[in-house]
Amino acid sequence: MEKELLLMLPGPVPMPERVRYAMMRQAINHRSPEFGAVYADCVRVLKTAFGTTNDLFVISGSGTAGMEAAVANFGRDKDIACLVNGKFGERLYKISQRYGKAAEIKSDWGTPLNLDALEERLEQGAQVVTLVHNETSAGIKNPAKEVGRIARKHDALFLMDGITSVGGDVVEADAWGADVAIVGSQKCLAAPPGLAGISVSNRAWERLCKNPPFYLDLAAYKKSAAGKPMETPYTPAVPLFFALREACLIIEEEGMAGRIARHQKMAQAVRAAVNAWGFSLFPKIDAKHEYSNTVTAVSYPQGMKDDEVRPIIKKMGIVIAGGQDHLKGKIFRIGTMGAVSAPEILATLAATQHAIKKTGYKVQGDGVQAACEVLG
Numbered sequence: 001m002e003k004e005l006l007l008m009l010p011g012p013v014p015m016p017e018r019v020r021y022a023m024m025r026q027a028i029n030h031r032s033p034e035f036g037a038v039y040a041d042c043v044r045v046l047k048t049a050f051g052t053t054n055d056l057f058v059i060s061g062s063g064t065a066g067m068e069a070a071v072a073n074f075g076r077d078k079d080i081a082c083l084v085n086g087k088f089g090e091r092l093y094k095i096s097q098r099y100g101k102a103a104e105i106k107s108d109w110g111t112p113l114n115l116d117a118l119e120e121r122l123e124q125g126a127q128v129v130t131l132v133h134n135e136t137s138a139g140i141k142n143p144a145k146e147v148g149r150i151a152r153k154h155d156a157l158f159l160m161d162g163i164t165s166v167g168g169d170v171v172e173a174d175a176w177g178a179d180v181a182i183v184g185s186q187k188c189l190a191a192p193p194g195l196a197g198i199s200v201s202n203r204a205w206e207r208l209c210k211n212p213p214f215y216l217d218l219a220a221y222k223k224s225a226a227g228k229p230m231e232t233p234y235t236p237a238v239p240l241f242f243a244l245r246e247a248c249l250i251i252e253e254e255g256m257a258g259r260i261a262r263h264q265k266m267a268q269a270v271r272a273a274v275n276a277w278g279f280s281l282f283p284k285i286d287a288k289h290e291y292s293n294t295v296t297a298v299s300y301p302q303g304m305k306d307d308e309v310r311p312i313i314k315k316m317g318i319v320i321a322g323g324q325d326h327l328k329g330k331i332f333r334i335g336t337m338g339a340v341s342a343p344e345i346l347a348t349l350a351a352t353q354h355a356i357k358k359t360g361y362k363v364q365g366d367g368v369q370a371a372c373e374v375l376g
């Protein structure tokens, strides 16, 4: 019997049955009231997850399409300050280099951002700030509210990647002054990959670039969304919209507060296990930065081999993530996103603990027991 693997990744994540079945429907006309209603449901729920009353659109494309849409529409030919402490901060910097005059404000992956350097760049005339709220590559949660405050003080636009926080952790796009915020469908929303939600403030619209991209032209999205029925400018990935609508209805049923509390508790259980093992969490946080509640990054102790540990876990049917780029072999990452609850967490921690021991390493204490104490 072929068994499905349990994906405990920082996206994609397992999809509830209702979400999977929603994709099996017959094709519909995307220029129809039926599609308009699907799109409207997605937008309504995503606005609550973003904490915004701004315009919000759904793009057929992964999270990176949302990042590119943000920069290409609002950063072209502008002076852009890019805060970087991980892979996705780097990605926003690379995109910004394509479209504007980008300056990287760089910290080591998983270490606090240099907000003094941000102030300096803004004083020197930066007009746009980019930030990854939840830096998935390093398991660190960056101070979006503080960055929003600084950006506003200098009258800069604030573009925020909330790709792995929206729908799983506290995001207050409006209160934080995030002029543009982005989510990816395959992360905390527990929908299939391939869609990105993007919100746009009035302040951002006032500063829309003159030569926008074609496919990702957000003014075209705005025009189509204002139509009756509500539409997208080009043919959307309709089956993915069906699935996203279902995922959004599930979020609405659970309620954002409960959903956030659940994500926080699952991450807390993983951190309790890591502490009990005597292992170190990878990020170096300070008073302004926090551990991510949607992905926990753990440093391998000296000598422990990623290519030995994770295959043992996979043999037990569970997939966790390794490190990316220069962190390959140095860290492992356990995602706590989407529909995740105690059984998945406990199975993952038990399998990980077993793999650690099997590769000849000792743990100080019982991580599974420590997690049970958080979850029980």
Ligand SMILES: Cc1ncc(COP(=O)(O)O)c(C=O)c1O
Pocket: 010, 011, 062, 063, 064, 065, 088, 132, 134, 135, 136, 137, 161, 163, 164, 184
């Ligand atoms: C924080 C963050 N931003 C952006 C992305 C890119 O999203 P996608 O792979 O959907 O293009 C990811 C993907 O892991 C991410 O974690």
